[in-house]
Amino acid sequence: MPGLVPGIHVFFGAWPKKTWMAGTSPAMTNEKAAAVDTLKVRDVKDVEQVVRAALASEQPLEIVGHGSKRAVGQPMATNALLDLSALNAVTSYEPNELIITVEAGAPLNDVKSLIDSKNQQFAFEPMNTSMLLGTPNIGTIGGMIGAGLAGPRRIKAGGARDHLLGAHAVSGFGDSFKAGGRVVKNVTGYDLCKLLAGSWGTLAVMTEVTLKVMPKAESERTLVLRGLDDLAANRAMTAALGSPFDVSGAAHVPNSAFREGLGALVELGSVRQAVTLLRLEGITASAAHRAVSLSAMLASFGTAEIVEDAVSAAIWNSVRDCAPFAAGGALGAWPVWRIVCPPASGGVLGQALARDTGGDVIYDWGGGLIWAALPPSADASAGMLRSRVNAAGGHATLIRAAEPVRRNVDVFHPQAAGLASLSKRVRLSFDPRNILNRGRLTRGAAT
Amino acid sequence: MTIMMPASDQAVLGRRDAIVADLRAIVPGEGVVDSAAEMIPYESDGLMAYRQPPMVVVLPDTTEQVSRVLKYCFEQGIKVVPRGSGTSLSGGALPLADGVLLGLGKFKRIREIDFDNRVVVTEPGVTNLAISQAVAHAGFYYAPDPSSQIACSIGGNVAENSGGVHCLKYGMTTNNVLGCEIVLITGEIIKVGGKSAETSGYDVMGIITGSEGLLGVITEITVRILQKPETARALMVGFAQVEAAGQCVAEIIGAGIIPGGMEMMDKPAIHAAEAFVHAGYPLDVEALLIIELDGPSVEVDELINRVEKIARGCGSTTVQISNSETERNLFWAGRKAAFPAVGRISPDYLCMDGTIPRGALPLVLTRIREFSEKYGLGVANVFHAGDGNLHPLILYDANKPGEMDKAEAFGADILRLCVEVGGVLTGEHGVGIEKRDLMPEMFSDIDLNQQQRLKCAFDAQGLLNPGKVFPTLHRCAELGRVHVHGGRLAFPELPRF
Numbered sequence: 001m002p003g004l005v006p007g008i009h010v011f012f013g014a015w016p017k018k019t020w021m022a023g024t025s026p027a028m029t030n031e032k033a034a035a036v037d038t039l040k041v042r043d044v045k046d047v048e049q050v051v052r053a054a055l056a057s058e059q060p061l062e063i064v065g066h067g068s069k070r071a072v073g074q075p076m077a078t079n080a081l082l083d084l085s086a087l088n089a090v091t092s093y094e095p096n097e098l099i100i101t102v103e104a105g106a107p108l109n110d111v112k113s114l115i116d117s118k119n120q121q122f123a124f125e126p127m128n129t130s131m132l133l134g135t136p137n138i139g140t141i142g143g144m145i146g147a148g149l150a151g152p153r154r155i156k157a158g159g160a161r162d163h164l165l166g167a168h169a170v171s172g173f174g175d176s177f178k179a180g181g182r183v184v185k186n187v188t189g190y191d192l193c194k195l196l197a198g199s200w201g202t203l204a205v206m207t208e209v210t211l212k213v214m215p216k217a218e219s220e221r222t223l224v225l226r227g228l229d230d231l232a233a234n235r236a237m238t239a240a241l242g243s244p245f246d247v248s249g250a251a252h253v254p255n256s257a258f259r260e261g262l263g264a265l266v267e268l269g270s271v272r273q274a275v276t277l278l279r280l281e282g283i284t285a286s287a288a289h290r291a292v293s294l295s296a297m298l299a300s301f302g303t304a305e306i307v308e309d310a311v312s313a314a315i316w317n318s319v320r321d322c323a324p325f326a327a328g329g330a331l332g333a334w335p336v337w338r339i340v341c342p343p344a345s346g347g348v349l350g351q352a353l354a355r356d357t358g359g360d361v362i363y364d365w366g367g368g369l370i371w372a373a374l375p376p377s378a379d380a381s382a383g384m385l386r387s388r389v390n391a392a393g394g395h396a397t398l399i400r401a402a403e404p405v406r407r408n409v410d411v412f413h414p415q416a417a418g419l420a421s422l423s424k425r426v427r428l429s430f431d432p433r434n435i436l437n438r439g440r441l442t443r444g445a446a447t
Numbered sequence: 448m449t450i451m452m453p454a455s456d457q458a459v460l461g462r463r464d465a466i467v468a469d470l471r472a473i474v475p476g477e478g479v480v481d482s483a484a485e486m487i488p489y490e491s492d493g494l495m496a497y498r499q500p501p502m503v504v505v506l507p508d509t510t511e512q513v514s515r516v517l518k519y520c521f522e523q524g525i526k527v528v529p530r531g532s533g534t535s536l537s538g539g540a541l542p543l544a545d546g547v548l549l550g551l552g553k554f555k556r557i558r559e560i561d562f563d564n565r566v567v568v569t570e571p572g573v574t575n576l577a578i579s580q581a582v583a584h585a586g587f588y589y590a591p592d593p594s595s596q597i598a599c600s601i602g603g604n605v606a607e608n609s610g611g612v613h614c615l616k617y618g619m620t621t622n623n624v625l626g627c628e629i630v631l632i633t634g635e636i637i638k639v640g641g642k643s644a645e646t647s648g649y650d651v652m653g654i655i656t657g658s659e660g661l662l663g664v665i666t667e668i669t670v671r672i673l674q675k676p677e678t679a680r681a682l683m684v685g686f687a688q689v690e691a692a693g694q695c696v697a698e699i700i701g702a703g704i705i706p707g708g709m710e711m712m713d714k715p716a717i718h719a720a721e722a723f724v725h726a727g728y729p730l731d732v733e734a735l736l737i738i739e740l741d742g743p744s745v746e747v748d749e750l751i752n753r754v755e756k757i758a759r760g761c762g763s764t765t766v767q768i769s770n771s772e773t774e775r776n777l778f779w780a781g782r783k784a785a786f787p788a789v790g791r792i793s794p795d796y797l798c799m800d801g802t803i804p805r806g807a808l809p810l811v812l813t814r815i816r817e818f819s820e821k822y823g824l825g826v827a828n829v830f831h832a833g834d835g836n837l838h839p840l841i842l843y844d845a846n847k848p849g850e851m852d853k854a855e856a857f858g859a860d861i862l863r864l865c866v867e868v869g870g871v872l873t874g875e876h877g878v879g880i881e882k883r884d885l886m887p888e889m890f891s892d893i894d895l896n897q898q899q900r901l902k903c904a905f906d907a908q909g910l911l912n913p914g915k916v917f918p919t920l921h922r923c924a925e926l927g928r929v930h931v932h933g934g935r936l937a938f939p940e941l942p943r944f
Contacts, residue, residue, distance in 0.1 A: 055929060094804075094806075095701060096697040096698075096700050096701045096805070096806065097700075097804050097805055097806060098700060119703055120703075148645075150645075154644060154645075155644070158618065158622050159644070159645055161645075161650055161653055162618065162621075162622050171897060173897075173929055173930070174929075175893045175897070176893070177891075177893050177894045177897045178890065178891070178894050179894075179897075181802075181870070181871045181889075182804065182869055182870075183802045183803070183804065183834070183835050183870055183871055183874070184619075184802075184834050184835075185610055185614070185619070185802045185831065185834045185835065185836040185871075185874030185875055186802060186871045186873075186874060187607060187608045187619075187657045187873050187874065187875055187876070187877055187878070188871045188872045188873050188878060188882075188886070188889055188890075189878065189886065189889075189890065189895075189898050189916065189917075190654055190657065190658060190898045190901055190902075191608070191621065191653055191654060191656065191657050191658075192654070192897070192898065192901070193653075194621070194650040194652075194653025194654055194656075195649050195650055195653065195654055195901075197650060197653075198645075198649070198650060199649060203649075214705070215700075215703030215704070215705065216703070218703070238563050241565065242562060242563075242565065242674060243674060244586065244674045244675065244676060244677045244743070245743065246676075246742060246743060282742070282743070282746050283746055283749055283750070285745050285746075285749060286742070286743050286745045286746035286749065289743065289745045290743055290745075340643045340644060340645055340647070341643055342564045342641070342642035342643055343563075343564055343565075343644070344561075344563035344564045345564075365644055368643060368644045369644070393641050393642060393643065394643050395643070395646070395647035397647070412647060412648065413647040413648070415647065415648055416637075416638065418635050418636070418637045419637050419638070419639065419648070419651065420648075422631075422637060422651065422904065422905070423648050423649050423651065425903075425904035425905075426649055426651070426654075426901065426904045427649070428904070428927075429897075429900040429901050429903060429904045429927075430897070430900070430901075432927060432929055433929060441648075
């Protein structure tokens with residue numbers, strides 16, 4: 001086609017014919033790789049053309065940045081990959097305005113280094129999924145937003161959705177549109193950015209986003225309480241988060257019969273002993289002072305050890321990335337659920353789940369986020385797990401599982417009928433022909 | 448001053464008596480108000496220059512009544528305008544002549560306070576301040592603090608995505624709401640979110656917040672509550688030039704300090720406020736910054752020192768630091784009274800609301816002064832300096848012929864300027880009717896169509912609050928059409944899903 005470099009195939013009217021076979025054979029993955037046509041776009045116009053061609057030929061697209069999270073979600077039946085990795089520029093970075101505007105294919109690690117150089121950060125602590133999913137250390141800004149996986153500081157700073165100020169995207173109508181703006185205080189029209197965050201590429205193809213950045217804290221301290229069971233830990237975390245000491249991380253790693261130590265959590269001592277972690281950030285004098293005050297307040301839970309700065313930061317990176325359940329670790333073959341629930345109920349839910357399945361759990365967000373690694377089974381104990389999570393008022397995502405399991409199970413939490421219908425209408429209002437990541441969020445052919 | 452609203456449905460108006468009777472069967476007794484005199488309080492919201500009697504006012508008590516009223520209106524093709532406390536400054540609750548004005552004022556109960564999960568579950572008619580008051584005994588509060596918080600309803604806050612002085616550090620309404628119960632125009636009741644930090648699936652709560660009554664009627668809200676900071680102290684800093692004040696703001700942010708609040712007032716605003724409140728504001732400065740730092744006292748005391756140093760480094764002419772709660776409140780008294788203070792010096796005023804990049808402030812204020820001369824109307828500026836949200840207060844006298852039109856033209860020029868410098872039309876007051884016709888300044892037709900398609904997913908008939916936010920109404924079938932490259936579709940013989 002005129003104007004396009006070799007390697008980009010845009011066909012108006014016909015895709016190259018590939019045979020596509022559904023099935024549960026592990027070899028299908030290789031067939032999939034062979035059958036997939038990769039469309040590496042250079043700019044927004046290319047994206048529009050690709051989406052329009054996909055519409056014209058009714059062929060769905062799989063959307064990737066670096067593809068770090070392709071194994072999350074229902075397995076998709078698409079044979080065209082829209083690759084945005086060449087849209088990787090930082091358009092503008094204004095530290096004093098607390099904003100950065102980046103193309104969606106920009107590598108997350110590079111952008112983090114850039115803002116780190118100005119002592120700034122994405123306050124919602126985006127998860128690096130490479131350890132859990134067993135991929136190289138890759139991933140784009142677009143993927144960060146589309147997945148919406150926020151880390152420990154979510155309890156204070158909010159999630160990805162609270163940091164996406166504006167976006168340019170191409171809808172499933174093939175049109176470029178703008179959402180939001182470049183300022184935080186913006187109530188002009190509907191807040192479409194909230195829908196884009198966490199949408200797993202199913203509403204629109206983001207091409208450029210404006211994100212809020214925040215200053216990094218000068219210093220951090222982490223209180224370590226040892227030997228608490230899940231319920232006591234939940235109570236300790238609840239007490240800490242209800243205190244005026246401005247806690248910015250509250251996690252609990254139970255003692256484990258299965259895990260080897262991995263990463264910074266090993267530095268804390270034997271994995272046979274539970275550790276409850278509470279983070280305080282701020283100027284040095286403040287963090288240190290509050291650590292002492294919080295320690296005193298939690299004295300009934302035991303004597304807290306206090307770790308500082310770099311050691312503390314490494315621990316929270318391990319919590320953020322769910323390091324104990326790493327694909328390369330002892331539990332690498334186990335399916336992992338990401339459960340979100342009211343924080344004060346987390347301990348009861350997680351403890352019973354671990355006990356009754358023989359699995360392993362890790363708590364973050366004060367108990368409001370539970371990572372659950374379960375012994376392998378055909379359905380990853382979905383029925384039992386979801387019924388308990390529903391009873392607790394939460395929801396669960398099967399964030400890591402072998403492809404055959406993800407074929408059998410609803411990866412994303414089934415919603416009540418009314419909300420599910422509404423959500424479907426919302427999706428169709430962006431992507432009427434179900435072109436973008438068709439079948440990723442819900443099971444069933446052509447859904 | 449007139450503003451175009453959707454044409455009234457004469458057939459509906461012709462059936463008014465029967466409609467009123469049908470509504471009385473759903474909401475008995477005084478829950479349906481249809482006499483002209485009794486409807487007067489509902490004819491306008493906080494944008495008081497615009498008044499319109501509704502066809503009828505309905506004040507339900509229960510979610511079930513809300514559902515049945517909406518279902519009835521849906522079946523009958525009757526428009527609905529929801530209303531909280533009616534404090535909107537953008538005309539969001541302006542009634543329609545052929546519409547039901549649905550007031551949620553009777554939904555005044557706090558349903559649950561859950562300190563362990565740090566949430567409050569509330570009905571939408573509860574005032575913003577009442578939520579904080581309900582949890583104050585345990586040292587908690589609800590952070591977003593619009594200045595009308597003593598009167599504005601939490602349901603209205605969600606509809607507008609309201610802000611306030613402290614949203615720089617603590618976020619806007621959307622960053623502090625975890626879930627809601629919403630009734631769609633069909634009467635369907637949908638529960639979104641709850642006490643968990645985030646929902647599964649699409650962030651429907653995020654799209655409901657700030658939707659200005661166009662997507663549904665909210666009947667319950669779950670909000671986050673926070674522990675009150677250990678202490679708060681404020682600095683009041685005067686500058687001889689606005690540029691210096693702007694530089695100070697940039698340097699504070701650049702130093703990694705996020706104050707609890709950071710407000711700026713220009714000279715006219717300072718003078719008006721001081722005449723009203725006598726807070727001791729310096730009268731010879733061009734710009735006054737009020738910076739509040741809150742948190743643990745060790746932190747606050749250190750940050751006060753750092754901010755003072757920055758302020759002096761930027762050439763401040765006066766610096767005062769609060770050493771007590773009384774002093775801190777006195778610093779704020781003038782700023783909080785800025786609007787009524789301006790109301791004393793002018794028969795009328797128009798409060799604008801736009802957001803600009805912080806760095807553009809000196810330029811924008813210069814241009815606003817030029818507009819002021821062009822229109823011959825005075826203006827006082829109050830600015831949420833921390834997040835770039837500007838409130839120009841345009842002074843006029845409605846009794847002078849043409850003056851209100853001039854004021855509105857002045858306001859529109861300011862908002863266009865906000866967009867021109869990279870900002871937005873509205874930072875916290877909402878679009879309503881006030882900024883509706885300026886939407887094309889910020890959004891292309893494609894952008895607006897995408898937003899309207901979302902509306903179609905919630906309210907395909909366009910019965911909820913038509914005439915607000917969007918300048919043109921589209922039919923949903925028309926918006927839903929896929930236009931692909933000349934309309935050609937390949938392989939026409941293949942089945943389509």
